[in-house]
Amino acid sequence: MKKIATTVAIIIVSLILMVNNARAGGFDIGVDAAILIDAESGQVLYEKNADKKLPPASITKIMTLLLTMEEVDKGNISLDSMVTVSQLAESMGGSQIYLAADTRLKLRDLLKAVTIASANDACVAVAEAVAGTEENFVRWMNKRARELGMKNTHFSNTTGLPTDGEHYTTARDVAIMARELIKHPQVLKWASIWVDYIDLPNGRKAMLTNTNRLINDYPGMDGLKTGHTDAAGYCLAATARRNGMRLISVIMKGETEREREEATARLLDYGFNSFEKYIVLKKGHKVHNIEVPNGTRTSTVAETANDLKVVVKKGEKDLLTKKVVINEPVEAPVKKGDVLGKIQVLYKDQVLSQVKLLATEDIEKAGFLTRLWRSIARWFQELISNIF
Structure with missing residues (x-):
């Protein structure tokens, strides 16, 4: 009788392990x-x-x-x-x-x-x-x-x-x-x-x-x-x-x-x-120092258009990463609300979700002389950096 009980117990444990292994290996x-x-x-x-x-x-x-x-x-x-x-x-x-x-x-x-x-x-x-x-x-x-x-x-x-x-x-x-x-x-x-x-x-x-x-x-x-x-x-x-x-x-x-x-x-x-659903960033999250090379201001701030949400396996939130992708180049004129880029949420290099980054201000295009002066200044900076 004890042998039968032991055998049944072993079978039950084996089945449980098989089910757990199947779940660990993937749902189907x-x-x-x-x-x-x-x-x-x-x-x-x-x-x-x-x-x-x-x-x-x-x-x-x-x-x-x-x-x-x-x-x-x-x-x-x-x-x-x-x-x-x-x-x-x-x-x-x-x-x-x-x-x-x-x-x-x-x-x-x-x-x-x-x-x-x-x-x-x-x-x-x-x-x-x-x-x-x-x-x-x-x-x-x-x-x-x-x-x-x-x-x-x-x-x-x-x-x-x-x-x-x-x-x-x-x-x-x-x-x-x-x-x-x-x-x-x-x-x-x-x-x-x-x-x-x-x-x-x-x-x-x-x-x-x-x-x-x-x-x-x-x-x-x-x-x-x-x-x-x-x-x-x-x-x-x-x-x-x-x-x-x-x-x-x-x-x-x-x-x-x-x-x-x-x-x-x-x-x-x-x-x-x-x-589980996870809010990575709230609507209005700010991203600073976005370059606008030809604008009256050469950098600006963007904000997320909505909450950045993602559905992730329970216990794996720490495996998520964020990536900011800015449209290249951002050129003036820029109007408040223009899409300047996006923030992505990645899981093992796979993009799970993303949200648009919107301009928070108007930026006009800089005048010709301003843009010319900036070009000259950049040329000198590159020249000096190459020398040293």
Whole structure:
């Protein structure tokens, strides 16, 4: 009996050591592609096959929502605008709220249906309301993707339904557009709703049930978008906030719904448990003695435009270094608020974060005679230093 107990104890200790060694050697999850970023800075905390092109399924709708909210912000359309449902929108398969052609709904309700229930019919109706046709809207989607630096993305529809055209993205690109979308708080309010109803014409109601079950189960989660097709597998772009830090995770091509949920929870847990947000420098931190050779003043002071924040592994703050990079040369005239350079935070020579350095004063260009005299003085200084 003692032998068995000893053997079991040895096995348990071995397993614990194996787990600890695995953690020390690096975190990993089993899905095809994934990424974890800090939402504020975009700093990557974990990635796996993050640039692999994959079909995104309904994660596509992140871009649909983003473009629409940007048009709302510009005043080109209102959340209270009435939208007429087209035959094309009515014909959409997959997830839907069974809209009838020629009926009218508020844009606000259609966006809720897209965000919460991933409704394809509502998605197409939104696109047509914003851009006239879905084809126009898709063109805008691809243009916006290029503007955001989504280098490995191409959309052929607004919904993510299987298509004959090229329709792909990457975990990294999904994180980029998700980071942009969460700048719109209203979307997070919708995305955090578990069950809701919207009024349809003819006295009907559509029940909206969130396709992201982690909204109920994962502390701090308030978004963002699920996806599933046979080709794409099970995908989830999620965001959660804890202790003043918001993270965005992307899981692509999970084998089951449960796997994407478990992988998302593990990835976010890894971020929240292993990292902390650290303010390296406060907004307004001064950098002195920045040379302005042709100015009425030959040196000036710059200050940081914002707090310089970084997400760092717990216990590794002492490994961070700072680097001041000044634009060369700084030439007058300089206006207060001009960007004169930046301060970077590095971890093992890798730039983790940076903040702009702004001019704190106006400096005019020195006159010709002043600049000539300075040139002569510099020439004499160099001559003397070379002699001695």
